[in-house]
Amino acid sequence: MIKFYRKIRQKLLSENKFGKYLAYAIGEIVLVVIGILIALYINNRNQIRLFEERTDILMNEVLLDLENLIKASNYQLDFYSNKQIIFDLILNNKLTYDDYSSNKYPNLSTATTWYNGGLKQRMAYDNLTKEINAIPEKYKPVFKDLSLLYSNKFNENYRDLIENMSNENMKKRADKYEWYSYSGSYSENKEMFDYMLNDYLYKNEVKHYATIVNFHIGYILGDKNRAQKSYKEISTLLNKPIDDDIIDYNLDLFKNLVGEWETEMAPGIIVTVYEDKKRLFYKDNIDSIVGQFHIISNKKLINENRVFFTIVNEQDEIVVKQTGGINWKKVK
Incomplete structure (x- = not known):
């Protein structure tokens, strides 16, 4: 291939067609540069x-x-x-x-x-x-x-x-x-x-x-x-499935907890627990400040105030026991 291009250049020079020779030489250089750029691009893509x-x-x-x-x-x-x-x-x-x-x-x-x-x-x-x-x-x-x-x-x-x-x-x-x-x-x-x-x-x-x-x-x-x-x-x-257990999502647990809760320790206060985007939140009927529960296990939760909650079943009724002896029962 190199000999072929050399013969073309020599023929153009021997025929005193310098302008065509120059144009051809420039074209050849451009092709070489393009070839180098393509090679670099391929190498870069491989890298x-x-x-x-x-x-x-x-x-x-x-x-x-x-x-x-x-x-x-x-x-x-x-x-x-x-x-x-x-x-x-x-x-x-x-x-x-x-x-x-x-x-x-x-x-x-x-x-x-x-x-x-x-x-x-x-x-x-x-x-x-x-x-x-x-x-x-x-x-x-x-x-x-x-x-x-x-x-x-x-x-x-x-x-x-x-x-x-x-x-x-x-x-x-x-x-x-x-x-x-x-x-x-x-x-x-x-x-x-x-x-x-x-x-x-x-x-x-x-x-x-x-x-x-x-x-x-x-x-x-x-x-x-x-x-x-x-x-x-x-x-x-990485297009890998997200493990619900790792991100604190437990459908059965959420179903049991979503709703309204009350405690005898604070009459008149109703805490509403709800789900949003696979996360569990709560707010009360007094100041409506929203908090989040984080799941530790299928029986234990913690909120952002570092208060723990344990879920127990007493006489076929779900009771949530808060650290400090506060028991929450579901209203609806």
Whole structure:
């Protein structure tokens, strides 16, 4: 092909057709440039395709980490919902000696020493950040949301704080109280029960611990909400189905809760629970301020004020028990 073009140029020169030669040479250059541009375009498209394929792989790994984070958050919130019941009983002097000795409430004696620590799995996100400059444009908004989630350290900081407090509380008891090493039956550890029922310093310890836990609950819920937002965005970009359990959508639960509710503790107040875009909201008939419920399990909810709600069935009637001893019953 090159020899063919060379012969044409030589013929034009030998015939003194310089103008035609020049036009031909320019045309040949243009064709070469066009060929180069086409090759670059194809190569660029191939690079983009490879980057997208690589990003899709990383995003699938991030998606799995987000699912695990959401599930771990629900587990932590469920753990703390049980803690809050115990805190309320202790701080409001609702417990008796028999409550401790019979072990009526599991983990009652470890209210300030037993903790649940969860870690964000971030390897997939860290791998993604290493290739930030090659990430296709369509993923950039999602990356910003992920950055907010993984750069927020409050959840981990409070988890570490609670772990340290729990260990310090155990050490304090080991250093100060003979009953700590009691090896007999738990139900006969009378000195420990007396300490937990009557010692004001223990009540102060519980109050402080409960306050820190309450802050931690807020940060866990915040991480969960951000993880759910990113999960939905990434699933959509990857054309993957969205798992309703991951985004707190439970059709049967919603059907049971949607309606009007009242409590004997606040006569005249009616709370309306309703669904909107697969989310569960509520408002009362006093100020109409809208709040949102977040599902922990098929029997537990939490609102944005960090108040827990447990769904129970009493005599074929659904009752929602709010932390603090408030029971809600459905009006209609």
